[in-house]
Amino acid sequence: TDRPRVFSGMQPTGSSLHLGNYLGALRQWAAMQDEYDTFYCVVDLHAITAGHDPDALRERSRVTAAQYIAGGIDPERSTLFVQSHVPEHAQLAWILGCITGFGEASRMTQFKDRAGREGTEGTTVGLFTYPILQAADILLYDTDMVPVGEDQRQHVELTRNLGGRFNARFGETFVLPKPYIPEETAKILDLQDPGAKMSKSMGGSGLIDLLDDPKVVEKRIKSAVTDSGREIVVDPENKPGVTNLVIILSAVTGRAVAQIEHDFEGRGYGDLKKEVASAVLDTVVPFQKRVRELLDDPAELDALLARGASKARDVAAPTLRRAYERVGF
Ligand code: ADP
Ligand code: NA
Numbered sequence: 001t002d003r004p005r006v007f008s009g010m011q012p013t014g015s016s017l018h019l020g021n022y023l024g025a026l027r028q029w030a031a032m033q034d035e036y037d038t039f040y041c042v043v044d045l046h047a048i049t050a051g052h053d054p055d056a057l058r059e060r061s062r063v064t065a066a067q068y069i070a071g072g073i074d075p076e077r078s079t080l081f082v083q084s085h086v087p088e089h090a091q092l093a094w095i096l097g098c099i100t101g102f103g104e105a106s107r108m109t110q111f112k113d114r115a116g117r118e119g120t121e122g123t124t125v126g127l128f129t130y131p132i133l134q135a136a137d138i139l140l141y142d143t144d145m146v147p148v149g150e151d152q153r154q155h156v157e158l159t160r161n162l163g164g165r166f167n168a169r170f171g172e173t174f175v176l177p178k179p180y181i182p183e184e185t186a187k188i189l190d191l192q193d194p195g196a197k198m199s200k201s202m203g204g205s206g207l208i209d210l211l212d213d214p215k216v217v218e219k220r221i222k223s224a225v226t227d228s229g230r231e232i233v234v235d236p237e238n239k240p241g242v243t244n245l246v247i248i249l250s251a252v253t254g255r256a257v258a259q260i261e262h263d264f265e266g267r268g269y270g271d272l273k274k275e276v277a278s279a280v281l282d283t284v285v286p287f288q289k290r291v292r293e294l295l296d297d298p299a300e301l302d303a304l305l306a307r308g309a310s311k312a313r314d315v316a317a318p319t320l321r322r323a324y325e326r327v328g329f
Contacts, residue, residue, distance in 0.1 A: 004144040006032055006180070009041035009083065009137060012060035013052070014200035017067045019208040019280065020188035021200075022287075023251045028147055028182050030072030038078040039141050039312065040068055045083045045090060045133060049126040063295065065305055067210060070290035079315075081308035083137065088316040092136035093129070095323055096162050099169065100132055104161075109154060135159035138177050140316040145180040149187075153179050170326035174319075186251040191224040194240035211288060214281055221245075221277040232264035232272055242269065245276050252279045 008029055010021060017026065032038055042064045047057060061082050073080055083089050106112070108131045115123050131154075138146055138159045146156050156179040163174035188198045192206030199207070206224075208217055227239040234243045234257055249272075250257045264272055294301055 003035065003037045005039065005142055005175075006036040006145050006147065007039045007041070007138050007141045007143040007177075008147050009043040009046075010064065011043050011047045011200075012057065012064040013047040014203065016060070016063055016209055016211045017071075018198055018200060018210060019248070020198035022071055022210055022283075023186050023188055023248070024149060025147065026068065026071035026073070028185060029068075029078075030074075032147065033072075033074060033077045036145070038073075039143070039315075040073050040078050040080050041137065041312075042068070042082045043137065046130060049124055049130055062298065062301060062305075063211070063291070066291045066294040066301060067287075069294055070287045075304050075308060079308055079311045080305070081312045082305055085305065085309035086140075086312050086316050088140055088313065088320040089133065089136050092140055092320055092323060093133040095327055096135050096139075096166070097129055097132045099165055100129075100158075100162060104158070105129065105132065108158065110151070131155045131158050132162070135162045139163050139174045140319050141312075142175040142315070142319065143177040144175060146177050147180045147182065149185075150181060153181070166323070166326075170323075173322055173326055186247050188248060188251075189240060189244040191220055191241075191244070194225060194244050208280065208284075210284060211291065212284075214285060214288075217280060217284055218277045221280060222273050224273065226269045230268060232267065232269070233261055242272070245272055249276045249279055252283050 006029075008025070010017065010025065029038065029040055042061050044057060044061045047060070061084075065080065065082065068080055069075065105128060111123070111128055111130070114127060134155050135158055138156070139162070146152075146159075148156060156177060160176045160178075163176050167173055167176075190196045190198050190202055190204070190206035191208070192204060193202070196202060205220055208220060212220075224245060225241045226245075227241050229239065231239075232242060232246065233239065234246050236243050246257055246260050249255065249260055255263075
């Protein structure tokens, strides 16, 4: 096809995907399927950098793939696969690691944050080289665009640097990708701590796991932290909790923020929470039903992922061969 190529992936770790992953990533991925040649990966190699349970990982990878599909990724229109099924990712990562400066890798902020918190003795070399594996993920597919959150911009920049360096040193081999951060993408905040984004690594009762029991989802929204005052207006500085709820409501219903503000004039936080809970459940309940259907037929799901891996390898293998040849293997 001559449509621009898109690659993205999420880890099968921690909680399953959460509302932020859905509104900030998965839904955008699904919307890109017609216009772009889309590759969506469950990045399980990335999920073992900080210790894990093998059986849980295997299960999580399946669940995450099922969530991609329930979230609108169509395995016929996209290449949907699990990273470890395509060995070329790890193979290319080795080569890229050999052209990455130690200092350059040390400057990646996600690693610095983690090593800063836990010390280098508490982290792994895998976590340190994680952005290099991410560069391999992207470069293997001649990716033009990578839909990512703001926090991943630096990793896409590293990918461009490594791809460009390889091309300069060994001859034109890789397409240099651009980060794609859709403007309208909502950043969903933690319901209990609206100073932070909703995140797997935070977990806790401020997070809406897409597979949480609907009663839990409702309870978490109803006990979300709000702010002093009574007005329902978007004011990220002074009213981050209320702002977050309005943004969630807008994102799941498609109603403009200004319209929501108008509709809630003179009404209280309780009303807002009730409406947010009901709108989120309208998304979450059918999503969960679809995930259950997919998980109820593991043979079909595995077959679908095997087809995805085979489609992915049709692209990844020639790219790796090209790189091997250039390097002198
Ligand atoms: P987490 O922070 O939960 O570990 P990841 O960093 O794995 O999530 O992000 C996976 C994708 O989901 C990225 O594209 C990221 O931008 C998006 N994403 C994660 N959390 C949020 C959020 N709270 N709001 C909007 N998008 C998010
Ligand atoms: Na993260």
